[in-house]
Amino acid sequence: MSDCIFCKILDGDIPSNRVYEDEHCIAFHDVQPAAPVHLLVIPRKHISSLDALTPQDQELMGHIMTRIPEIARNQGLEQGYRTVINTGEQGGQTVFHIHFHILGGRQMTGL
Ligand code: 5GP
Ligand code: ZN
Secondary structure, eight states: OTTOHHHHHHHTSSOOOEEEEOSSEEEEEOSSOSSSEEEEEEESSOOOOGGGOOGGGHHHHHHHHHHHHHHHHHTTOTTOEEEEOOOTTTTTOOSOSOOEEEEESSOOOOO
8 A cells, every 4th residue: 555654664665663573564663652662563464454354364363463472572571561453533543554552661551
């Protein structure tokens, strides 16, 4: 998707601080961190949101989920972390390339 910020990050057209990558996904630091550690994990495939998932994406989503603990541990989040997926406008989604937030490095409160 030519106008997608995260596709541009994947292509290297927008710089990012990558902490993990494999053939299916990459993880990088959020540019506006909401916690001492704030990472985003995205698939290489452009999928706009949870709402756009198809049964063909099941394995890919499972792959990302199972990589998250390893990515978090490698960033020092042994004490725990929060994982968030915002969906749609009212869900607070601002970038329409599906992504998993990993937040940690402090006590997470509230929701
Ligand atoms: P959302 O609100 O869609 O769940 O999350 C989008 C996230 O992407 C936000 O936390 C925002 O700070 C982050 N973000 C937006 N543009 C960029 C960018 O160009 N680089 C990086 N690293 N993060 C970005
Ligand atoms: Zn994209």
